[in-house]
Amino acid sequence: MINWIKSKNGAKVPVVNGMSLCSSIDPNKEGKKWVDANQELIKDFEYIFILGIAGGFHVEEAQKLNPKAFITVIENNAELAAAFEFSFNHQVSILSAPTVEEIKNYESFFSIFEQGSYCVLTHPASIAQDLKYYRKIQDFILGRNKEGLTYLSKIKARQNPYFENFTLNHNLGGTESVVEIADRIREWDAEYTEEDLIWLSLGELVH
Amino acid sequence: MKILVIQLLRLGDIVTSAPVAKALKDVHPDSKIHFLINSQFSSVKPLIPYVDQFIGFNRSKLQRKIVSKDVSFFAAFRGFKSLVEHLKNEKYDLVINLTQNRLSGYLVGILNPTQSLGLQLNGKSSVKFGATQFQFLNWHGLSKDISTPHYIDIYLDALKTQSVQRKIILKETRSGFEEAKKIVQNQDIDLLIQPLTSDKKKNWGLDKFKVFIENYLKMNPSHRIGILGAPPEKKQLQNFVGDLNSDQIFLCITSLEGALSLIKKSKV
Numbered sequence: 169m170i171n172w173i174k175s176k177n178g179a180k181v182p183v184v185n186g187m188s189l190c191s192s193i194d195p196n197k198e199g200k201k202w203v204d205a206n207q208e209l210i211k212d213f214e215y216i217f218i219l220g221i222a223g224g225f226h227v228e229e230a231q232k233l234n235p236k237a238f239i240t241v242i243e244n245n246a247e248l249a250a251a252f253e254f255s256f257n258h259q260v261s262i263l264s265a266p267t268v269e270e271i272k273n274y275e276s277f278f279s280i281f282e283q284g285s286y287c288v289l290t291h292p293a294s295i296a297q298d299l300k301y302y303r304k305i306q307d308f309i310l311g312r313n314k315e316g317l318t319y320l321s322k323i324k325a326r327q328n329p330y331f332e333n334f335t336l337n338h339n340l341g342g343t344e345s346v347v348e349i350a351d352r353i354r355e356w357d358a359e360y361t362e363e364d365l366i367w368l369s370l371g372e373l374v375h
Numbered sequence: 376m377k378i379l380v381i382q383l384l385r386l387g388d389i390v391t392s393a394p395v396a397k398a399l400k401d402v403h404p405d406s407k408i409h410f411l412i413n414s415q416f417s418s419v420k421p422l423i424p425y426v427d428q429f430i431g432f433n434r435s436k437l438q439r440k441i442v443s444k445d446v447s448f449f450a451a452f453r454g455f456k457s458l459v460e461h462l463k464n465e466k467y468d469l470v471i472n473l474t475q476n477r478l479s480g481y482l483v484g485i486l487n488p489t490q491s492l493g494l495q496l497n498g499k500s501s502v503k504f505g506a507t508q509f510q511f512l513n514w515h516g517l518s519k520d521i522s523t524p525h526y527i528d529i530y531l532d533a534l535k536t537q538s539v540q541r542k543i544i545l546k547e548t549r550s551g552f553e554e555a556k557k558i559v560q561n562q563d564i565d566l567l568i569q570p571l572t573s574d575k576k577k578n579w580g581l582d583k584f585k586v587f588i589e590n591y592l593k594m595n596p597s598h599r600i601g602i603l604g605a606p607p608e609k610k611q612l613q614n615f616v617g618d619l620n621s622d623q624i625f626l627c628i629t630s631l632e633g634a635l636s637l638i639k640k641s642k643v
Contacts, residue, residue: 312448342442357499365497368481
């Protein structure tokens with residue numbers, strides 16, 4: 169059940185489980201601050217996933233900063249997601265509480281996952297509503313858990329057979345994994361493929 | 376003929392590579408010469424003659440993509456691959472790697488050109504140098520005991536262009552000229568000093584420069600000394616000039632283009 173309250177600046181703010189998901193004083197300013205904190209990524213990527221719609225202010229601001237970006241908002245609260253169904257232009261889609269299995273079946277994501285260049289940003293108050301769900305979705309989409317990386321590798325293998333045998337026995341997430349991939353490749357006593365050399369180069373950037 | 380020169384080191388190294396572009400144009404007058412440099416040093420572009428195109432290697436952006444927990448695991452891979460695809464599409468006839476490190480060696484390995492000079496790494500046991508001079512550089516990097524000719528000499532020798540001009544010639548720009556003019560205001564500069572570098576460990580020390588300048592002015596009381604620096608160094612150098620407390624010393628905070636024009640105006 170969502171209650172809507174009016175913030176001091178007159179904007180409508182959702183309250184879920186007794187918790188306001190946005191500032192009750194100036195949610196627009198709060199949305200801008202969120203965008204400022206994530207501006208490099210918002211500017212850098214054409215495909216952006218945002219976890220949590222809240223009052224939609226941060227999504228609106230993200231669109232202002234990068235109007236060309238295709239934004240997918242994942243919201244676990246179906247009622248809240250429905251409230252924003254017609255609030256944005258065609259560049260923004262809102263998914264209501266998808267499971268990992270459902271995400272795997274969204275055909276529109278295949279090309280995004282295949283090219284691999286995207287980010288996942290989180291709205292703190294929203295993800296606090298169901299941290300476990302949002303973390304699982306985040307790690308899956310980013311390929312930062314085994315299920316996600318296995319799935320993304322399979323998608324990439326449709327275009328490039330190299331990823332069919334992309335091994336997964338390393339810690340995931342952040343710098344270490346790239347370094348570990350590079351180190352593992354370095355142990356091979358063979359001619360490297362182009363993909364091996366790219367991983368090795370990336371390893372050099374963080375070694 | 377299309378030639379790619381890979382120079383992924385710092386500003387001074389890019390400047391040191393300028394004679395290579397001239398030498399290549401001398402030997403191959405109709406060639407197109409592209410330089411791959413770190414994007415953070417793109418301000419050097421207007422100063423280097425004979426280069427037809429500069430391509431930026433955005434190291435920090437790639438590093439951010441690798442370490443950021445909000446970015447797809449494959450984003451950095453994709454970013455690097457995009458650069459590779461761009462370079463491959465250029466279909467270079469010759470790739471010259473002036474960067475003696477593994478990153479650039481792997482990059483040449485990926486491009487796998489028909490002709491290359493400098494480090495190329497294709498596999499664990501597949502290392503090419505293209506010329507003994509680059510092999511020498513590799514050994515030199517491992518041993519501090521070997522005295523070595525200047526890098527320019529090594530590069531040009533490897534290109535077999537011993538007779539060309541070894542002096543580093545940089546292009547002065549109109550905006551740099553105007554910037555310098557505004558700073559010096561029709562007065563002479565007898566001595567221009569750049570006391571800070573972007574690499575702190577290479578700094579001699581402002582206290583030592585202070586002693587030097589004070590002694591210099593005792594011997595040359597009428598000389599005007601410019602203290603050169605980049606905009607981020609302004610505050611530190613303002614304090615330094617303030618401490619020296621002399622009308623003969625003035626601050627020259629300027630762009631790289633302005634710095635070149637000031638160097639040209641200065642007697643020393």
